[in-house]
Amino acid sequence: MELSAPQIERARRGEPAARAAVIRAYQDRVYAVCRALAGDEAYDCAQDTFVKVLTQLDRFDPSRPSPLGAFILRIARNTCIDRARTAKLQRELLAQHAVVLEPTPPDDRAEVLRAAILALPVDQRSATALRIWGELDYDEIAEIEGVPVGTIRSRLARARATLAAAVAGEIAHAG
Numbered sequence: 001m002e003l004s005a006p007q008i009e010r011a012r013r014g015e016p017a018a019r020a021a022v023i024r025a026y027q028d029r030v031y032a033v034c035r036a037l038a039g040d041e042a043y044d045c046a047q048d049t050f051v052k053v054l055t056q057l058d059r060f061d062p063s064r065p066s067p068l069g070a071f072i073l074r075i076a077r078n079t080c081i082d083r084a085r086t087a088k089l090q091r092e093l094l095a096q097h098a099v100v101l102e103p104t105p106p107d108d109r110a111e112v113l114r115a116a117i118l119a120l121p122v123d124q125r126s127a128t129a130l131r132i133w134g135e136l137d138y139d140e141i142a143e144i145e146g147v148p149v150g151t152i153r154s155r156l157a158r159a160r161a162t163l164a165a166a167v168a169g170e171i172a173h174a175g
Helices: 005-012 016-059 068-097 109-119 122-132 138-145 149-174
Strands: none
Touching (some): 005 016, 016 068, 016 122, 068 122, 068 138, 109 122, 109 149, 122 138, 122 149
């Protein structure tokens, strides 16, 4: 659901009710994208996303063809990627100084799929999350990612193949 141009303009001017409408309109999509990209860190990433959205809303240009949703989901994607980079550095430091416990294996297919999505390379995971949970079309994803539409198509095709193999492997393993 996209907000109307007057609602967006009121939110850009800082009107509290309009800003709350922005959050309500996009909170589910943002959380779903963050869940796919950041896993257990999704709630924090989603909150960080909306803090950034509300502080950067004046940078949104309503005259551009991309909708507010694409602007917000780009911020969500970047927030998740930044958090993942920080977490990777922290894990590397921890690995140098402590024993790292292995996570327990997933119990059901939903967990297998979630783990498989989180294991995708970041470019495929990002495109998949923006397509499925962000509900964006290929052109919007390409704009957010800064790559041609054909690249998005191939990333999504590779991600689908990887996810299908992971789910099929789990079914074969369980059966």
